[in-house]
Amino acid sequence: MVVVSLIALASAACAHAPRCDRLLAGGVVHVPGGPQRLEIAIADGRILALVPPAEAAPWRRAAAEVVDLAGAQVFPGMTESHGHLVGYGAALEQVDLDDAASLEEVVARVRHAAAKLRPGAWVLGRGWDQNLWTDKRFPTNRSLSAAVADHPVLLGRVDGHAALANAAAIAAAGITRATPDPPGGRIVRDAAGEPTGVFVDAAAGLLDRAVPPPTAADIERRVLLACRHLAAFGITQIDDAGTAAPELAVLRAMHAAGRLPLRVYVMLDTHDDGFLDGELAAGPRVSRDGMLAVRAVKLFADGALGSRGALLSAPYSDDPSTRGIEVTSEARMADVVGRAARAGFQPCIHAIGDAAVTRVLDIYERELGVRGDVLRPRVEHAQIVRPEDVPRFAQEGAIASVQPAHCIADMPWAPDRLGPMRIAWAYRWRSLLDAGARLCLGSDVPVASPDPRLGIWAAVTRRTPQGTPPGGWNPAERLSPAEALAGYTSWAAFAAFEEDWRGRIAPGFAADLTLLDRDPTAGDPAAILQAKVLRTVVAGRDVFVAGSGT
Incomplete structure (x- = not known):
């Protein structure tokens, strides 16, 4: 990385520049030090150099293609940290x-x-x-x-x-x-x-089980359809939460044929032990181009709050007959987490209710111990977290994979489910962050829209797109615009072990970029929802260009 950066800086000052596949010119590039007018040289799917416009002439001559961005705001490629691709x-x-x-x-x-x-x-x-x-x-x-x-x-x-x-x-x-x-x-x-x-x-x-299963052609068609829609929202990678054997076979075939438009980070479905054992025995695998990664497993501790399946420590306030559903037994979760850990796979467990979150953190503490920091276990959703469990995320090295759009969708009825005390434990992103936990952001698509603009808006305002409630729902738990953007970029990259090559715009990093017509992190929060996606770039290639039909 250091060598690439030095070459890039030295070349930019010379009369000659190395050959590059593309030069993205005329954009405002959001690098770690802040937005700058820079031109982005891309070669072999990576960022070769970030070039000041005054020094760009030799790079323009050396580029196979020069793209005029016309003042677009260029961000690291957005990641959907928890979605269901084929679904x-x-x-x-x-x-x-x-x-x-x-x-x-x-x-x-x-x-x-x-x-x-x-x-x-x-x-x-x-x-x-x-x-x-x-x-x-x-x-x-x-x-x-x-x-x-x-x-x-x-x-x-x-x-x-x-x-x-x-x-x-x-x-x-x-x-x-x-x-x-x-x-x-x-x-x-x-x-x-x-x-x-x-x-x-x-x-x-x-x-x-009674529904006719999809064919391989059905699965591929659905992958391509989903990727087209995700790309139009500026998404360059999806962390696929629960990839089953037939789906993984299709993804591998698509990747081998060069037909996978977006990066896919696979969390293996764990219902089929034969499939799971085979993948664990093969060990974590990331393709050389980083387009397909298989290094995580997905489990369910409980169900969802809306259907009263989230596992609570006390009965539902609006239905005292139930505390929710234990979807997977604690013994089964512990067994799979232990097997996955020994094979070097990241455990990712769906936990929405406070009792489910406690149970998952207990399992991580017992089964992973000091390996938590290495394996980066994830608590998917982490919607209702008891006060005593908030600091445990950082202690166990557990990442809270949260979906801000759920907060604004659930707020009309969640207080009825939880009652006045427990509702303060819900969607507590600021509390987790301030206690040292790491977060990543997504949508749980198709449960909610995968549009990162909606997710960032919800995280920053805790209001519906219509602006209700005016002050935000439990506004003390809001994230800043910069934090919410990081949740879709650099924080998401860390959650997928990609922080050394994705999630930032820097020489040597993947040329995964999301281009908007304005900066959603600056000024009035209304700019977040008003921003338009102009272009989405994965490994240096356009997968969406506004108005082009791509």
């Missing part, structure tokens, strides 16, 4: 229920989609949220089954931790009133014991 692509193909204001609207959209399909074909959708409806209880499937009787219908809740199925889907899965709740899941039943159509956490897997 996002699938969601883009399915019935979109994100803003459905009622169950009746859900049914209408599904009926419209089913009319376009052959009889008997599955209708898949996702995004419904009963918290947006007048009746905030879980729905039943009566109206859905009546409206769409000749198609199995399976509709994922917005958080991905519950599903609504019609009678045809339940029959196709062979589920009856005699079917027991699976470990880590719950079949919602009526007073007579009959399934109502809602299946929470692991219970939704009973239905998933």
Whole structure:
């Protein structure tokens, strides 16, 4: 790194410059010392030099291509630190229920989609949220089954931790009133014991098994579709939380063929021990070009707060009959974490409720010990953290992988779930940061929009895009604009062991860049949401250019 930097600086002052693939000129480049007018020389997917405009003439002559950025603000490439790549692509193909204001609207959209399909074909959708409806209880499937009787219908809740199925889907899965709740899941039943159509956490897997599995071509199509949308948001890498065996096989084939548009940091799905054991035995692997990394595992301690699956230490304030769901037993999590650690893999565990967070930190303390700083274990979501657990993140070397958009989406109903005392423990990014914890930021796409501008806005203001509440929700937990940007860039790079070659704009680093029409970290926070993505660059190549159709 030092050698590359010295060569770059020396060459910039000379009459001749080394050959480079591209020179990005005319931009304001956000380097660690602050924004500067610099031109970016790129060769072999890396930043070769940062050149002051007054010294750029020889570099322009030596460049195979000169791109005029016309004053664009150039940032390190944004990273989606927690998303679901194939799931996002699938969601883009399915019935979109994100803003459905009622169950009746859900049914209408599904009926419209089913009319376009052959009889008997599955209708898949996702995004419904009963918290947006007048009746905030879980729905039943009566109206859905009546409206769409000749198609199995399976509709994922917005958080991905519950599903609504019609009678045809339940029959196709062979589920009856005699079917027991699976470990880590719950079949919602009526007073007579009959399934109502809602299946929470692991219970939704009973239905998933009845859906025809995607082919390799389906998976690749969804990866490419998701990558196109992510690139348009300025995202250059996604940390894929729970990559299953068929998906990893496709990603490897795409990478080998040069068809992987964005970088993918794989967190292995841990449900299949055969698959997991094979990957652990092979050891952590990062491709030479850094486009595909396999060095982490993903587990679930609990479910989601919206579906009352997050595991709390005391009953839900709005449903005292439950404390949530233990999706994976403590023994199973400890076993997988231990195996992963011995193989050199980073453990990443979904934990939303305070009891789940405590359990995960306990496991990291027991299973990793002093290796925590080396393996950089992650607590995915870390939404509700008891005061005594806040300092433990730094003590255990645990990274809090948080999704600011969840905060502003959940705030209308989260106080009802948690009550007045526990709500102060929720989405406590500033508390964690001030206690020495490391953070990285993402969205949990397709649960929320992957747009980093929305995530930065939520982290900085803790208000909805419409500006409510005016002072922000629990504003003491806000991040600064610079911190929120770091959460998508340099902090995200650290969370994926990439801080030596990604996450900053510097000679020798990957030429992963996000170009905006303004600086979202300066001035009025409204600039965050008003910023437009102009160009997204991965390994020196354009993967999105505004107005070009790319």
